[in-house]
């Protein structure tokens with residue numbers, strides 16, 4: 001901090017900025033992974049597989065989940081609170097593992113909030129890394145998006161796809177019951193068959209040329225067997241975890257200044273805004289191994 005007092009000509013504002021830059025230049029911390037609840041654990045699993053050397057701090061806002069049918073304003077406010085919490089705990093980089101939060105809050109946080117909070121930190125989402133590879137997967141040029149009502153209503157996938165591949169046709173279907181089915185451990189039950197078939201049929205009736213389905217919600221990989229069962233032969237089904245992980249790997253190669261700021265101990269810690277015991281008991285459904293979380297309060 002001696003650099004602060006050495007120059008009398010510095011204005012207070014400049015001194016503050018220098019101190020801020022100095023502090024953020026030397027701080028090293030984990031990659032923050034945020035989700036409305038448990039679902040982002042499917043993304044974390046792939047991040048750890050592809051980039052095992054880094055430390056991760058997962059935050060699930062279970063007390064206020066699900067986000068899927070909440071309004072733009074509420075999702076934005078909750079997501080911003082979570083990002084600030086993860087920044088406050090030392091994360092230089094936060095991944096919004098939640099599609100709904102990526103769809104409804106990411107742009108505003110990146111463009112409006114980040115410059116004022118700390119322009120050297122980064123917040124990334126899951127939509128762009130998914131859309132980027134669509135042209136390599138789809139032969140017909142017709143893709144289907146399965147997501148929460150919030151993600152579908154935001155049209156984020158339609159907008160991002162149009163930017164990158166203007167010729168591509170995008171059909172969307174919201175699947176409001178899939179998250180509760182997974183969270184109530186009914187993914188293997190007969191009720192799941194009914195609702196998986198129902199939403200797939202609804203999507204295919206919108207565009208029968210769809211040859212690629214995007215599971216645009218963190219929970220849907222847990223329904224993959226039933227989704228496969230009710231989709232036409234040869235349908236390509238995209239899960240996001242490895243796409244997000246590969247995209248982050250590429251991002252860190254292109255941004256060594258960020259890579260240097262990530263701590264490398266290979267650990268993962270878990271925070272939840274709900275009861276930690278409750279979190280731990282359901283989290284293992286997603287991680288396939290025991291989790292020990294701690295409570296954090298968001299506001």
Ligand code: DGL
Pocket residue numbers: 035036037039040065066067068069097098099100101148151179216217218219
């Ligand atoms: N994590 C959310 C998503 O990926 C699903 C759960 C929720 O609705 O909060 O959209």
